[in-house]
Amino acid sequence: MANYLYLQIAQRIEEHIENGTYKAGEKLPSVRSIHEEQGISISTVLEAYHHLEDRGLIVAQEKSGYYVNGKRRNKQQIPSQVIPALRPESVIIDSLLETIMQERFIKEVVSFSRAIPGNHLIPGKILKRNMLEVLRVDEYEVMNYTQLQGNDQLRNEIAKRSLGWGGMLTAKDICVTSGCLEAIHLALRATTQQGDIVAVESPCYYGFLEAIQGLRLQVIEIPSHAQTGIDLNYLEDVYKQYPVKACIVTPNFSNPTGSLMSESNKKELVALTTRYQVPLIEDDIYGELYFQGTRPTSLKMYDKEDWVIVCSSFSKTLAPGLRVGWVAGGRFRQSIERLKFMTNIAATTVAQLVIARLLEAGSFERHLKRMRSKLFLQMTEVQAAVEVYFPEGTSISHPQGGYVVWIELPEKVSSMELYKVALQQGIGFTPGHLFSTGMVHSHFLRLSCGSVTSEQTEQALKTLGQLAKELIAKHQ
Secondary structure, three states: OHHHHHHHHHHHHHHHHHOOOOOOOOEOOOHHHHHHHHOOOHHHHHHHHHHHHHOOOEEEEOOOEEEEOOOOOOOOOOOOOOOOOOOOEOOOOOOHHHHHHHHOOOOOOEEOOOOOOOHHHOOHHHHHHHHHHHHHHOHHHHOOOOOOOOOHHHHHHHHHHHHHHOOOOOHHHEEEEOOHHHHHHHHHHHHOOOOOEEEEEEOOOHHHHHHHHHOOOEEEEEEEEOOOEEOHHHHHHHHHHOOEEEEEEOOEOOOOOOOEOOHHHHHHHHHHHHHHOOOEEEEOOOOOOEOOOOOOOOHHHHOOOOOEEEEEEOOOOOOHHHOOEEEEOHHHHHHHHHHHHHHOOOOOHHHHHHHHHHHHHOHHHHHHHHHHHHHHHHHHHHHHHHHHHOOOOOEEOOOOEOOEEEEEOOOOOOHHHHHHHHHHOOEEOEEHHHHOOOOOOOOEEEEEOOOOOHHHHHHHHHHHHHHHHHHHHHOO
16 A cells, blocks of 8 residues: 555645646655654655655755756656547558457566456455355255346346446346447447448447447447547537447446546437437446546436447456346347347356355455555556656546557557567557447557556666667658
């Protein structure tokens, strides 16, 4: 927790520097004064100042103290919003995605490609203990199917948690799936037919594009901002021009940008959904992974006419191998349940029972608190390394939760070219063009902060930044 505290202190001081409270060349409060006024240990305050010093935000003057660096690099900008074609298109997935999916299993590669928890974030001992207990209590129940909609206890616990984010769900509303992507597939199948148009954010998770391609649907990409999410003005324009049959949105810590929609924008998005009667498929898989404050609300909170289909899973918060997700289908619930039965009778029983026990006992919430702290630390370390080692002109997102950061490189750097040379050095990441149907994000990339450890981060990103600089020099 001490590590987490020094980053909180550093973040507050950085905010004061950026908003002009502390100006260039101005002396900062002494280590001793912060220690005495806030009751924080001297070592923690020093660690915060050293962190800011490493990033070039402040400088130390011997026997005098710490000062705001007047010669520091320009403040990192948020990656720009790119405007895609805004017309229906077929989806063609780059074969490079297969390489990236395989690369993540090569032990020699430091992979920033995986938006999943690393082994150090998975509560292995807790899962093992509960799994053994489930097997001990009733080994025969574990070996059989659950109900079509999923285990009753698990659905009840999910419904209880939904009260905390405005979902107001009941167990009857929920159908358990084999992960979140199956939930998205079911939602698309329940709301569309072959050839229909689906709106997505641009950039968006490539898994959505794969699902759309597999179902032979068309896609319209809607510009999305790295801070505020989907652009509602563009979305409404598209609704007016085209017969959109569904829209997929990740309002809370989206993948790949990490954006978080404001409450007013969430409310307006649901209003658009109701006005144009376009089913809204909400991916809320990252909603539990907020770093500060309270859990952000779901779009479902504002849904009075059941047009919102909520999809989520425990892959990001517990372990991806459990393969337990869920969908609350709203007015499409019965269609989704019927499609689920036709496709896959039930998700794995033992994993459902284990998760239900963790939720009921409060173990899940305790685990989440530890996980959020660790993720915040890891993301801050990644952001700091990018700001120090990447080329001038690089922009990076600053999410308030989730796993990923979105980076815009200077336009001379192709992230696909960078990926190929980086992989030769044992470093993996996800090039930006995979999050769109075209090449509009060809100089962007996504880094996931969940799988790498602190020991790996700095050296790998130092190397990656140097490779990017070499590509710039090569093309000058």
